[in-house]
Every structure is written in structure tokens, then in C-alpha cells.
Amino acid sequence: MDKTVPQGRVKGTLTPPCSKSYAQRALAAALLTEGESCLRNLEYCDDTRAALRCIETLGASVRGADGGTLTIRGGLRPRGSILRVGESGLSTRLFTPIAALCDMPVTIEGEGTLLSRPMHMMTAPLRALGVEIADTGGRLPLRVRGPIRGGEVAVDGSVSSQFITGLLLALPRAERDTTLYVRRAVSTPYLDMTLATAARFGVEISQRDYEEFYIPGGQRYEPADFAIEGDWSAAAMLLVMGATAGEITVRNVSMLSKQADTAVCTALARAGAAVIHEGQAVTAAHRPLHAFEFDATHCPDLFPALAALAAAAEGVSTIRGTSRLEYKECNRAEAIRDEYAKLGIEVDTSEEDVMRIRGGAIRSARVRSYGDHRMAMSLAVAALRSDGEVEIEGAESVAKSYPDFFGDLERVRI
Numbered sequence: 001m002d003k004t005v006p007q008g009r010v011k012g013t014l015t016p017p018c019s020k021s022y023a024q025r026a027l028a029a030a031l032l033t034e035g036e037s038c039l040r041n042l043e044y045c046d047d048t049r050a051a052l053r054c055i056e057t058l059g060a061s062v063r064g065a066d067g068g069t070l071t072i073r074g075g076l077r078p079r080g081s082i083l084r085v086g087e088s089g090l091s092t093r094l095f096t097p098i099a100a101l102c103d104m105p106v107t108i109e110g111e112g113t114l115l116s117r118p119m120h121m122m123t124a125p126l127r128a129l130g131v132e133i134a135d136t137g138g139r140l141p142l143r144v145r146g147p148i149r150g151g152e153v154a155v156d157g158s159v160s161s162q163f164i165t166g167l168l169l170a171l172p173r174a175e176r177d178t179t180l181y182v183r184r185a186v187s188t189p190y191l192d193m194t195l196a197t198a199a200r201f202g203v204e205i206s207q208r209d210y211e212e213f214y215i216p217g218g219q220r221y222e223p224a225d226f227a228i229e230g231d232w233s234a235a236a237m238l239l240v241m242g243a244t245a246g247e248i249t250v251r252n253v254s255m256l257s258k259q260a261d262t263a264v265c266t267a268l269a270r271a272g273a274a275v276i277h278e279g280q281a282v283t284a285a286h287r288p289l290h291a292f293e294f295d296a297t298h299c300p301d302l303f304p305a306l307a308a309l310a311a312a313a314e315g316v317s318t319i320r321g322t323s324r325l326e327y328k329e330c331n332r333a334e335a336i337r338d339e340y341a342k343l344g345i346e347v348d349t350s351e352e353d354v355m356r357i358r359g360g361a362i363r364s365a366r367v368r369s370y371g372d373h374r375m376a377m378s379l380a381v382a383a384l385r386s387d388g389e390v391e392i393e394g395a396e397s398v399a400k401s402y403p404d405f406f407g408d409l410e411r412v413r414i
């Protein structure tokens with residue numbers, strides 16, 4: 001689907017969808033209990049639906065009530081042998097070790113952009129933990145057969161934190177204790193979110209500097225009543241929209257959240273935007289914007305939003321951590337460089353791990369999303385400052401994390 005986004009200004013208040021990162025973790029934890037949990041504020045995007053499908057296949061019984069509340073009866077007793085993870089990187093790397101708790105073969109199948117993303121980081125550690133695994137040249141589909149045993153294992157954390165999240169949630173249910181040695185962990189706030197979710201379900205894990213995790217085996221997950229927070233990744237995009245094209249208040253997000261993308265507030269302030277926190281709401285308003293420096297190594301999902309911010313700022317902004325972008329829904333560093341070039345914005349990715357963006361006038365163009373939800377949203381935010389309109393190919397990709405993004409954009413247009 002193509003979407004044409006005309007230039008314009010915005011003002012208003014929006015509530016982002018719930019955090020899909022927390023939603024997927026909470027769904028997994030609810031599956032691992034032997035009782036009834038209640039998840040509140042759950043909304044559906046493609047990735048949370050994928051996680052919901054996975055827990056139902058693995059044995060959970062899910063009842064929906066009004067207002068986004070789900071009652072989930074846990075119990076790991078697979079009803080099928082195929083997990084369909086859609087396009088979700090997290091569901092793949094989270095539910096593969098969980099499926100490996102079972103003494104039966106399970107196949108993990110994905111689609112779209114996920115089929116080109118690397119999964120090789122799981123193979124050797126799962127084998128070392130006693131799991132039979134067949135991968136397809138380090139990509140999906142994967143076939144695993146547990147039970148995963150626990151023990152001592154080394155994991156490379158440099159490509160993604162998501163498999164570590166999967167191990168941290170699965171291994172408390174293994175028979176033996178585990179010590180996980182992690183080399184070069186990235187996206188570490190996401191590991192904090194995992195530990196916080198496990199703790200809410202009564203599971204103990206200790207860690208030192210994201211290098212060594214100790215996970216006692218034989219633990220029980222206790223059912224929990226868990227309210228899913230608003231999503232800071234979606235909020236980041238809305239706040240950049242406010243900072244570059246008017247004023248936006250985002251409701252139902254807390255600065256005290258462990259979510260990685262709270263860091264957008266630092267970038268906004270460095271660029272000169274007005275940022276105001278009040279309780280569970282944050283407002284970003286336009287002021288003359290100037291170039292900023294920011295390291296997004298541990299909050300890689302911010303890059304597309306920061307590209308729209310830097311394009312609207314005077315001077316050359318420097319954003320570090322581009323090596324984190326190669327294996328997302330597309331190669332986001334190349335996609336930002338090539339699509340912003342069509343808008344007349346120069347993006348230099350020639351230096352390793354660094355992106356430099358020269359802010360300036362944005363011109364009308366036809367651009368591609370590469371099937372990547374965050375690229376589609378980033379280009380739509382940039383379109384608001386264009387000299388006409390921007391046509392975005394593949395705009396339906398926003399359904400992965402924020403199905404009503406374009407509806408919300410129109411709601412605040414003035």
C-alpha cells in the first residue's frame with residue numbers, strides 16, 4: 001500500500017500503543033506459569049499477535065475481556081509442532097529456547113523481512129545446552145528438540161539481545177542451574193526489561209555487568225497481574241513529530257520506564273526541542289533545532305526517529321551505533337541513507353558505526369519503506385516538513401508495531 005503524506009503542522013495529544021517488547025515478554029512469562037495471569041492494556045499489532053499465537057500453540061489458554069485485558073492460563077503443553085512467528089525477531093529468539101523446554105520437535109517459521117535476518121547466534125549455545133537444532137544456513141526455518149538442560153554456556157551478544165532474553169526466560173524452568181557468559185552485550189536496557197518481567201512472575205536471576213547471568217533451574221513462574229506500559233518506541237516517533245512540526249503530548253508513558261527508547265528525550269533536548277514531563281505524559285514542542293550527537297548502540301530502534309529529527313536540525317548531527325542496524329527489518333542504515341537522499345537530505349554512513357546527517361530543506365519524493373515499519377513512520381514524520389508531499393511505498397508495514405500510526409498522524413494534523 002502506498003501512502004501519500006502532505007506537508008503540514010501538528011498539535012495534540014496521543015496515546016501510543018502498548019509496548020510490544022513488554023507484551024511479548026509478559027505473554028511468554030504467563031505461558032510458563034501453571035496458573036491464571038491477567039495482562040492489562042494489551043493492544044494488538046502484528047508482533048504481539050505473533051507472540052499470542054506462539055503461546056497458544058505451546059499450551060496457553062487465552063480468554064479476552066473488554067478493554068485489552070487478557071486472562072491467560074499457563075502450562076507448557078504444546079498443541080502443535082509449528083510456531084508461526086510472523087515477522088517478529090523477538091518472538092523468534094524468545095520462543096525458540098522456550099519451545100526447547102519441551103521434549104518434542106518444534107519448527108519455527110517466519111515470513112517477510114524476518115526470513116533474511118540472522119538466527120545463527122542461537123545454534124551453538126542451544127546445542128551446548130543439550131538441544132537438537134537444525135537451522136537453515138543460520139536463518140529460519142529452525143527445528144529444535146529439547147529438553148534444554150541448563151549448565152554453563154557462552155553467548156555472543158553483539159548482534160542482538162533477544163536470544164539472551166529468550167534464554168533468561170526459558171532457563172529458570174530447566175532442570176539444572178545455568179551460568180550464561182555473554183560477550184559484548186548490546187541493547188542492554190532490553191535485558192533489564194526481561195529481568196524485570198521475570199521478577200514480576202516470581203523468578204530469580206542474578207547478573208553482573210551484562211557479562212554473567214546466573215539462572216537457578218527448577219523454578220516456578222507465579223501467575224501475575226501485569227499491566228503493559230505504553231510503548232516508548234512509538235512515543236519517540238510522535239515526540240519527534242512534535243519537535244519538528246508543532247507540538248505533541250504523548251500520554252501513558254513514564255520517564256521511569258526501563259524501556260530503551262526513553263533515551264529519545266535526551267536526543268530531543270540536545271537538538272534544542274522543548275521537552276516537558278508531567279506525570280505519565282511527555283510533551284515535545286518545536287523550537288529552532290540544531291545538530292546533536294547521540295549514541296544509539298543500546299537503543300537501536302531510535303535511529304529512524306532520530307533521522308527525522310536530524311533532518312530538521314541545522315548542521316550535521318552525529319549518531320553512533322549504525323552497526324546495530326544491519327539486521328533489523330531491513331538494513332536500516334542503508335535505507336535511511338538512500339531514502340533520505342531522495343528527500344534531499346545528505347546522510348553519510350562511510351565511517352564505521354557512525355551516521356552523519358546534514359539537516360536541510362526536505363523535498364517531495366516517492367520513497368520506499370523496505371517493508372520496515374520504522375522506516376515508513378520516519379519518512380512520514382519527515383514528510384510533514386517537505387515542500388509538498390511524500391509518497392511512501394509499503395506503508396502498511398506500520399502494522400508490525402503501530403497499526404493506527406497514520407490515523408493518529410491525521411488526528412493531530414492542524
Ligand SMILES: O=C(O)C1=C[C@@H](OP(=O)(O)O)[C@@H](O)[C@H](O)C1
Nearest residue numbers: 021090159160161162187190301
Ligand atoms: O527485546 C526486545 O524487545 C527488542 C530488542 C532490540 O533488538 P536487539 O536486541 O536485536 O537490538 C530491539 O531492536 C527490538 O525492536 C526489540
Ligand SMILES: C=C(OP(=O)(O)O)C(=O)O
Nearest residue numbers: 087088089090301328329
Ligand atoms: C527490530 C524490531 O523488532 P524485532 O527485532 O522484534 O522484529 C523493531 O521493532 O524495530
